[in-house]
Amino acid sequence: MTPDEMAALLERITAHNPRLHPLFSLEFGDAVVGVERAELFATAADLRDAGFDRLGMVTAVDRDEVFVLVYRLHSRSLSAAIFLKTLVPRDDAWVASLVELWPAALWQEREVFDLFGIHFEGHPDLRRILLPDDFVGHPLRKDYDDPRLIRRPDYI
Amino acid sequence: MTGVLGATVWFVIGLVAAATAFIGVVFAANALLSPRRPTREKGEPFECGMDQAGLPWSAQRMRFSTVAMLFVLFDAEAVLLFAVASRLHGNLLALIEVAAFVCFLGLGLAYAWRKGALEWRS
Amino acid sequence: MAVSVESRNLVSAPDGGSREELVVNVGPSHPSTHGVGRVIVHLDGDIVVKAEPVIGYLHRGIEKMAENRTYLQVVPLTDRLDYVGSMYANWAYCRAVERLAGIAVPERAEYLRVIVCELQRIASHMMGIGASAADTGAFTFFIYAFDQRERIIELFERLCGARLTYNYVRPGGVSFDAPQGWTQDVLAFTKAFRAAAADLDRLFFGNVIARGRMKGIGVLSADDAVAWGASGPTARASGVNWDLRKHDPYSVYPRMDFDVVVGERGDAYDRGRCRLLECVESCRIIDQAISQMHPGPVRTEGLPRLLQPRPGEAYDHIESARGSLGVYLVSDGSVRPYRMHVRSPAFCNLALLPLLAEGHTLSDLVVVLGSLDPVFGEVDR
């Protein structure tokens, strides 16, 4: 997909759906759109109906005060992929689950819950998935600390 | 007759006793020479390193009853055939009788087959 | 005594009565879980009524570790993600780094990457179908398939000195050029492999028992495959014609002539045979890549070891043996990634297990699990 096509697609979907804002330039190759947390589910449903039939990736990035939730949607019919992002405040970390739209979210959201502690409202089975059930904390948060986590000494 | 039977029984008893003794000797050697270091975990049943998830003595629904039934039926019939097996040489009448018997056996199998008794999966 | 009363589940049967369930752990140390996966299986007689995969027994926190390693130092970590196909994770990661840092890769390096990754695909598929055949008891087939893999390992060892964790694909190229005579040996291998693949096909996929064991088992519909995010042979066996090499072409794949193998039924058999046929396609790609490759540099010249991309984020993906393997990288402008996430195809494919295994027997469960070809290094990360 050329950058021009990508830009056209981005324009099309944002024009179609006023809740979406294009977030970043396209220099790294993929279209990125943002949405308010409250509108995530409705937007995602629209996008699915618009042809994005595949939820490729769900993950989060810890940006100190907020978590950035990143969804990668892919469409075979449009032959396109976009990133959908939403911000989740750290002290009130919840977001609507997309399991109803894409069952692919079932495990990926559990993983995000496990490692970041973000709650997915409406997820049918939100438990830890990678870590033991009795694990305390969410290790991929930047402020996670653990005596078991021996920091690598640094030369650089 | 009783003598022959008795001898046979004694032969079998001797056979079993010897084989049992053979293993017994091996077990005795094992009991004498092998180490014994029981621990609690060692005594737990093996289940891929996890706590046992379920009780293994629960019912096993493997359509086993049907198979057992069929087996009993057919094996009993087969055993009956063994009884006459040595008396069939050149005896056409007996042979026809037995053939009929086998036909019934085959028909029974076909019936069971047709009825789905041989389908393992529902 | 580990047996508890709670574990005796009384669930209501469809006919309204109640039946007893038998709960079994399959794994984490089980010969058929391909590593340390664990499936808690609820059996009704011999039929699986519920299969609940439990993963994380190999969760090593690679994503966390990457945050404290420089960009180059992450490459050895990616080796250990999908340890059956180290080259893929190397490549996916390097593509993300290259995208983030704006590094152009020399053409020869791209060809070498394609060659090693297609070889890796054969190796990985040989492992995959071999292990899933061993799940059905065809152990000798596993050994024959592994023998083919071993030949590829030898080629890799000559190329980069390691048998398993290659650390070969690096940001900006590859670590070594092909040694003298290597490409000829690769061609000889692909030639021999085609014959071997025919043998393997007859030995296992033609076998009446294997067909009976795998056909109609774990049928995945195309819609489910898409909705559950399945990719790679798992999705393609269900008729989803989606291969990143073709449909989001990267590297020099657009110059290659190859076919995407697509199955029809989506059962375990199609998944297995898709893999075998893909290997033959890989041979075609390798042959073409070798004939198209020209001498030249294999690494971007003058690339400093300490990469320091400007702040931003990049995602790139490749078609690994298990499907779409993506790496999401966030940079904050320092010498280390701020966040690395691996979109693992094995993880997404394994999530299908409960869907596919339920209603089959315990024996089928291992076949279904094997046909999904999970590698737990990548599932758990």
Add this chain to the structure above:
Amino acid sequence: MAVTRQQDKATVPDRTPTSVRLAISATDDFSPGLKGFAERVRSLVVGLGITARRSVSRPVTLKYPAEKVELSPRWRGALRLTGVLGREDVALIEGPASDYNGLIDDLYRHDRLPPCVGNCPANVDARGQSFLLADDRAAEAYELVRARNILPGVLGRICHHPCESACKRTYYDEPIAIRPLHRVAFERYAEHRAERVAPLPVTREERIAIIGSGPSGLAAAFDLMHAGFEVHVYEKEHAAGGALLSGVPAYRLPRDVLATEIADLQTMGMKLLTGVRIGTDVPIDHLIGEYDAVLIAAGLQVSRMLPVPGSDAQGIWGALDFLKAGNWKGGCGVKGRRVLVIGGGNVAVDCARVALRCGAAQVTLSSLESMDELPAHPWEIEEALDEGVIAMCSYGPKEVLVENGRVAGMRLQSCLSVFDAQGRFAPVFAEEFTDVPADVIVFAIGQAPQLAELVSGSDLVLTERGLLPVDGALMTTQVPGVFACGEVVTGPGSAIASVASGHEAATSIIRYLDGRSLSEGRVYRPVPVYPRYQPATLTGVEPARRRTVMPMAKGADRARDFRQVELGFTHLEGLAEAARCLRCASEVCVGCTFCARTCPDYAITVERIDDPGHRSVTRYDLDLSKCCFCGLCAEQCPTGALRHTGQYELSFYHRDFAVFDRHEMVRSPEGSRATGADCRGCGDAR
């Protein structure tokens, strides 16, 4: 199993259709009934046949211990480290510079020559210079450099430093500042000059004449004097230096530096005869008769001009004349004028900057090539732009606008591309014209030799381009006893290349006069040995550790006069920069700790003292039990001291055993072999 084809056929070169259908058609189910039964039985028999066939073939198992796995040459296994170089145990590079110089021959193999030395046309020992400078032995460093580069002070300012572009430290951060270090060595040599520069004894009766006192002539003179010959250098100008004097502006090369170094040569015994124009004043035949050997190192004398309309107007300059006028005569009459320089090479940039310094009102540089393709060194362009030169790239000269016989400007034609697909010069122009007003136009599009006069009366024949043909690298001409070197042979080139050809010519002359074979045992030097590492074009990458930055005069001030632009390193800066050198290919650990910095799992731990000028490792642990055998450390090791052993990493009973400290890693005299002895065929593969 369906196979889809979605291939754009056009993009695929010679498709080879391969059937993906294997031996059986596995999609088809078995037929019903008896036929199906037979098929089923057949599938079983086929399987049995395959296993039976395999069982009678030879097992692939290695029959052990007789057969061993052959390890790949790129094998990544346990590590070893040869020699740990701290302050106290300098192992290899020790003794006076001359001893070290002897090592060059030993190192003169591809794999052991450090990249900087290998990439230098003259094989200047940059590694040795760094070592000696870091050790505060500046005089030895200067002499070490001078052995292969007779004018370290000069080239320390003007060299285009191919050594730096090969520097392996580029992989880590930035290359060593080798060229500025030459200058440091030169400056610090001042205090030793009196005691260390002495006349060389003349031990041979043969005399040699050298025509031209440019870099190549002086290099040859230096070598010949060291060989004990009496050398007479003829120079047509009134001062020695050749192109260095006439072509290099003083803001790059102060006159006294050149004078000092030439004076050193004269002190050593070089006879300099200035103001003698061979060919007119003295016929060359006379020299050939008078001397035992003659070396022509006359260089290039004339600038090429463009035959465009109006190119004979007043105000048109050739680059060499322009530079000479600017350099020597203190001006070239451009004060307050608008100057247009045609050309994109280094000479063009020099002309532009000289014009600025001569007081031009506006200096424009017009080149055919685009900004990225400019043949001039990027740093030169950058400095010129800094000073206010205006660059007009991708324009070709169309015609000179003439008013009243004087230049009024130039009409330029927009150029689309310069080179064709094969990289040949084939400019493509667009029909777009731009007029640039100018009072002075300088053509800096190349130089040509002017040798017809010089060789007249002799048997020497020139090539079509006016150059002297020589026999390969031996530098012999058609006339026995007459040699040629420098730009008369090679055409326009770099100073260091001229120096290199001077050294080669000297070697040939010595052999010629000794009566030895000229070619025997001489390797045609594979220059460059190492690929040049041009910094990659990265959009977002910055090197982490910078080299010492050369202090520069401020752009606005410096364009006013001919004071030197580069200010040079201080003593301490020089020490620190020299200490950055990794001493590549010395095969001795120099304690750079790159391995420890690279190791992803911190299996290499180092305790070290790191201060400017010195590196010292006090403890060095390799932990085999943490190593992930990724091989990055050995790849990073610049010296080749850290290598993989030929062994498999073997088993051990105690975890502590897997850590080696520094003393165990030092190379033992017999080159110890690891645990091979006990293992039956496993570890001792090589």
Add this chain to the structure above:
Amino acid sequence: MALVDRISGALDSGPGGVILTSVDALINWARGQSLWAFPMGTACCAMELIAASFSKFDFDRMGTFPRPDPRHTDVMILAGTITEKMRPAVRRLYEQMPDPKWVVAMGNCTVSGGIFYYDTYSVVRGADEFLPVDVYVAGCPPRPESLQDAIIQLRRLVAEESIAPGRRHEQTTTLPRPKAGGDR
């Protein structure tokens, strides 16, 4: 309490010692030649563990026969990273092996945590934190030959043991330790 436990003291002195030595030799030969492996493969090293048993390297020729059931095995080959989540399972599987039993730690993850030593929150830093490891095999992953070498080393360890408690045979060879030297 096995019989030998009681009579070993008597056997140990006098000519009994010779008998005991030869009995030990026989037993240790048998045990050393028949080290059945419990392949506790968790990660990458498991691939090399498989390779070691397969055709090119062929563990079977050394009598090492991989069995997936700990009850039937003598030596646990820990191959691959052990996480905190996995640790109890590994411990239990080790416990479930009948005595006498040995442990080979294959690969640096099980030796020390290896590449996963630093910066991670879920990896056990070396199997010897919770298991008595007998032989360590460095490598990431070790080659199959290295693993076979470990079995050879283990045979030596076995050869030192005696059936009588408290008695060990003299070690006849020096324990191996890796050296950093060696030329290509």
Add this chain to the structure above:
Amino acid sequence: MSAAASFGWGALYGLGASLVIAVAALFGVWAERKVAARIQMRYGPLEAGPFGLLQTLADTIKLVLKEDVTPNSADVPVFRIMPFLVFVPCAAALVVVPFAAGWTPFGIEAGALFFLAVPGMSVLGILLAGWSSRNTYASIGGVRAAAQMVSYELPRSLSVLALCLLAGSLDPGVIRAEWSWWWLPLMAIGFVVYFIASIAELNRGPFDLPEAESELVAGYFADYSGIRWAIFMMAEYGGLVAASLFGAGVFFGGGFGLPGPVGAVVFVALAVAMTICMVWAKWTFPRLRPDQLMSFAWKVLTPMALGQLALVGLVLPWL
């Protein structure tokens, strides 16, 4: 014959059979490992003794010296006794093998019936072994074993029955004596049925469901360790040898009815060949699924056996 003499002979033959099984297991395991290795392009045991011949001996010594673990939760007496119940019938089966024409060690008239019935006892042993371990895998394996052995009992019996009809005797010795060459084509189907059913009876691949490694880890003996497990293995190999010897004896008339040492050699060779074929099949084919296994027994083998019976019935009147 007096009771004491019978007992004595019985004990002697019992001991002999046990030793034969022990030796057969020693070499059987070695041979299986070697054959499997060759199929898999390996060498197999090499280091213990010449050609690795002592490998199984080393294994046995080791297993004898291994700790004998009894799970805490197991039904201890049953758990401990079951190896006997599996081994003894196996040994018993050997005494009705026709080692010579007209002679079996036991010498009862209903020898064929004895051969078919007595090893059937080991079903009980296996079922109870699995059950008593209180191990999930073991109990599943035990139940599978029971279903499987029961199902394959029938075709196996019927195929032997066809022979008995042909020979007009239930005594294997007599059958061997009566054998003539035209039985070979006539009994071909019967032999195939017997061969396959024997493999299944012995729980060997591709019918090794009860101990399916990839599903049940070790199946019914998952919790047996050391020597107790070894007894199970010994019984399996003993059964293998007994089935091969019996098959060679009755289906091929010993060594094709050849007299004397030549016949003995051919007899043993045939038995070895059958054993190797069983190993060959095991290492070639995938394992069946339980339902495939059952339908194979009932839908393929049983009709085949009945067909064989009918075929024999056709020729019987002309005997």
